[in-house]
Amino acid sequence: MSHRPITYAQLLETNNLLQVFTDESYWLCVTRTVQESKLFPVPAYMMLSYLNAFYRYPSLLRKVESRMKAEEIGDRARNMGIKINNPPMSWGLLGFYFLGREWLINMGLLRPQDAVEDIVYVMDFWKRFQLSWHRNDGHITNKEFGHRAQVLPERRLQVFHADMYRCEAGDELHTAAANFMATVSQYGFLISCESRISLCNTGPYKIDDKREMIVRDFMDLAENDLPWLDGVAADMPYNNLTVPMMVKDCHFYLMDDWGSFESKPDFRAEHIAGVGLYTSDPLTEGFVPVGMGSKAELIRTYNDLAGKAKEATNRLWKRIAGWTRDQMIDAGALMYFGIFKDIAHVAGTYEYEDWMLIDERAQRFRPLLNDEFSRDVLAELVGYVSQPSQTVHDYTMMQHNNGPRRMFTPIPFSILMGDDYTLTSGPVYPGSTCLPKKEDRYRTSRGQMTLAEYNNAVRSFTPVACRNENRFLDETWLKYNAKSEAARALYENEQALSRKLKGKGAGLSRADVEALADKS
């Protein structure tokens, strides 16, 4: 790794992004949830994951970028519903890394000016990914967009809209869809050791004055990177499932960077007016329909997948109930730490040793992680923002809080005047886990693969929309070139598996799509 001088402009930008991230992180942490579980020692595993993130993320991001740039991964992410969305990329990447840093500062094991090159790089990677992923809505985060995430291009929204099956409370599809989403949400919380990181909502998108659509991703469902799913998830045929969901008389006024929503009135299943079902992964041409041949097939598919998710939930719960505390901590810490591991799958650089082990530099802190200390230090870092490093001068009024607080410490500009600083935490060190080693089988859209097969397949695959000839054909270009051959080809590629829009091309308006869609 080369060591280029850190510039004033780099520090200004890094510290700005960090402060903006600080403001939103506080709001998310105090308004979205209270983290607790009687099953999992959640704060303990979180604190361990933060340290693992601090020590490993810079090296792992550089490894990913040795094959694919962050902004190119962002291009891929726009066309998939896999774990490189919210909260993995928007919040987890920075949140976990900087919480690890802040904790180490407060234990005297780090200074604000240590690992400066890492910090600048991690922030720059995040910025490039986020700008790319949010390219269609033109923002860097949901927060910047007033808590919205309109990441999808028109061509994909048209297919979701047109192919959706209509439903209303009490009918068979409505019941099946609502039960499926509840069951797979519950499974997601268990897979994720009590975190919400297997679930992501994006949108909303306007269908008409009374109806909106959001896109709901349910991820990491089958045998994948997580060792605890070996066997128990063997029957799950898809690793990622996406439900475009249309609601009536319910406005989603908030879609945050954790992938959670708020609506007026409160969203209830009765509001659901249309649904679809898709899968995607790094080997698909975007979203592939699942059970979308007819309404009856979709009902059967929802019920079948809900049944499989329920069985997997019960098997997994029994497995977890038999774990030791250390195994629970490892699973939770690795789930958190590996929150955006799928970027390595997209790049074809995924390795078990990178993403599913606790680095020895983090591992040594495990003896500190009793429930009480973990709970209290976590609460100080993200809730009270009361650690000494987080305390600033008394004139300060923190956003959302008004106290003299700041969640994350900036890099001091004084390093530009000769104050000493260090560059990097170094490479990935050896790691360990008390969980069973992952079996070498991964559920993909091309069937079960070994990891080597999976990495090789990914390296030789580029979705049509991401190829050089299409990559920069964006929504602004499309506005003025909808009648071009290139636009027709791009839209028809997206429509190839659509039951309503196959071959319709780029000229349709939303009203045209509504006219083609089912009416009941």
Next chain:
Amino acid sequence: MAKLYIDSDKYGERAKFPTVEAYHSAVKDLVRKRLDQAGGDWASFVFDKSLTLITADDLKAIEARLLKAGHRFDYSAIISVQERPEAYKPVPGLGDAAKDYSFEHPDAPTAPADAQGRALSGVGDNVVKHPANTTGIARYVRTSAMVMDYLTKGVPPDTIAIIDDSGGTLTAPIIERFKGIICMGGSTRSHLGILAREYGIPCLMNSKIKGIKEGDTVELESSAAAKTAEAYQTGKEMTANIWKHGC
């Protein structure tokens, strides 16, 4: 002894919680000592030498000192107490004590029975406004052993689960079989609240209850307005009542 960079902090002094302050002070003392041993050069210490000079055994010793002084940890996960009962405060109301146990929140509002024989026994934050109130039989669900028992034998009909865990995993295999939920912690945005909303199960989060025992008939005011994010942010009280019947 070596001075750490953060020893010169103008604004920050102590952690908010005593346990955090005790741990962090001990770790900082350790770092000062080991930095001295390493020759005082921070650049070579911070990412290289510190790994071998600050070890798991060092950190284990910090906890041992705290326990030796008589401290016992609060628990959050039941397994922590099960594996190290000597290090944690006991969990009340489990085992033989479960039959007569009730959560007794000091701030739970109570009132004598009304004309319908319903005694106000607490309040909670309603997750979703339902068309009607929900009445059922109170059953405490607090450990994985209890969940396993219900998973094996089935959840009795009309169960209103009383849970001191706002997470979604402890009750994952059986949640859809509850008629209603009273949760002692969290908010309407907690995982248990999210799942209750998805399943359409009446649920009150952040509840404060008193005097409700296993087998009591209880009524949740699930027809009350749902507590909003704005209400949490502004501190506005928006609660739904919990009554005990047959008083």
